[in-house]
Amino acid sequence: MPIIEVEDLTKTYRVFQKNEGLLGALRGLYRREYKEVKAVDRIGFAIEPGEMVAFLGPNGAGKTTTLKMLSGLIYPNGGDARVLGFTPWRRDDAFRRQFSLVMGQKNQLWWDLPAGDSFQLHREIYSIPKDEFDRTLSELIELLGVEKLTRQAVRELSLGERMKMELIAALLHGPRLLLLDEPTIGLDVVAQAAIQKCLRDYHERRGVTMLLTSHYMRDVEALCDRVIVITQGKIVYDGPLAGIVERFGESKLVRLQFEGPAPEGLERYGEVVRREGPFADVRIERSRVAEVLGAVLNRHALADVSVEDPPLEEVIAKVFEEARLAHEAA
Numbered sequence: 001m002p003i004i005e006v007e008d009l010t011k012t013y014r015v016f017q018k019n020e021g022l023l024g025a026l027r028g029l030y031r032r033e034y035k036e037v038k039a040v041d042r043i044g045f046a047i048e049p050g051e052m053v054a055f056l057g058p059n060g061a062g063k064t065t066t067l068k069m070l071s072g073l074i075y076p077n078g079g080d081a082r083v084l085g086f087t088p089w090r091r092d093d094a095f096r097r098q099f100s101l102v103m104g105q106k107n108q109l110w111w112d113l114p115a116g117d118s119f120q121l122h123r124e125i126y127s128i129p130k131d132e133f134d135r136t137l138s139e140l141i142e143l144l145g146v147e148k149l150t151r152q153a154v155r156e157l158s159l160g161e162r163m164k165m166e167l168i169a170a171l172l173h174g175p176r177l178l179l180l181d182e183p184t185i186g187l188d189v190v191a192q193a194a195i196q197k198c199l200r201d202y203h204e205r206r207g208v209t210m211l212l213t214s215h216y217m218r219d220v221e222a223l224c225d226r227v228i229v230i231t232q233g234k235i236v237y238d239g240p241l242a243g244i245v246e247r248f249g250e251s252k253l254v255r256l257q258f259e260g261p262a263p264e265g266l267e268r269y270g271e272v273v274r275r276e277g278p279f280a281d282v283r284i285e286r287s288r289v290a291e292v293l294g295a296v297l298n299r300h301a302l303a304d305v306s307v308e309d310p311p312l313e314e315v316i317a318k319v320f321e322e323a324r325l326a327h328e329a330a
């Protein structure tokens, strides 16, 4: 049975429109004008236990709104969702004990206290038996490598260290589902990689289901096999990460190393993105790669060759752009 099942889920916000100037403000006092923003528009998907799924989309696409509905923080206007067998916005206690929502932009730990004190508070809130709490906490402290930091005030920690503490707090009650909204936002690449590793290791140990939003494609590549792409509140792709590159990555990067200097005239095969000594990198239409390689080998002596998919950033940007154009044309 899926851990998350979403059908036709819709959320429309009603946003008060302020008029400009004093007169406009006065007019707004007796005649309020509203605009409707359809943040999430009849989306549907299912996530099975143990999956790690990336939920991607440009700014304002509806990702956070969806995660908020799935964790029961806000009500939808239409459609339905079952999460861990519960309707999230009914906020059953048994539901809240089985999932965690981590938002990279928000802290749930007490700023002036050591994280260890906030962990104790979590123990009380979730009524975790002491021995189980001690066992889980030491496992998580070891996994995240933060032995010396739990007695230091949270405000004195670096952003990366703080995120590790946030993760510990989120995992103390052993959730079956982890919803992560930009867990590596603002972190440098080293700290990002550390968080990715912790999440991967934790997933391996506990098989927890994860749904994660991120603007960093490194997070996605490191953690997720499946991608759901949302733009303007609608899902435009749901499938394997490799499939998105196949479908939207129209070109491949062919890296050639010639026996002598790279020859002139490679432009006839595609876009030459680098030409330096014996090296030439050419972007070639996916369907022409075999034919072009054959032609190059016929004419020139090659020392080495490799064929690479375009970077995920490029592919995802293309998915967003195509969806935007389709939306404008509709």
Ligand SMILES: Nc1ncnc2c1ncn2[C@@H]1O[C@H](COP(=O)(O)OP(=O)(O)OP(=O)(O)O)[C@@H](O)[C@H]1O
Pocket: 013, 014, 015, 037, 038, 039, 057, 058, 059, 060, 061, 062, 063, 064, 065, 066
């Ligand atoms: N509380 C709110 N009141 C009114 N409009 C809102 C509210 N929250 C979000 N929106 C609007 O709903 C749309 C979707 O917002 P949401 O935060 O879900 O997007 P997102 O995909 O998470 O974006 P980002 O990547 O920038 O975080 C946006 O147009 C946003 O302005």
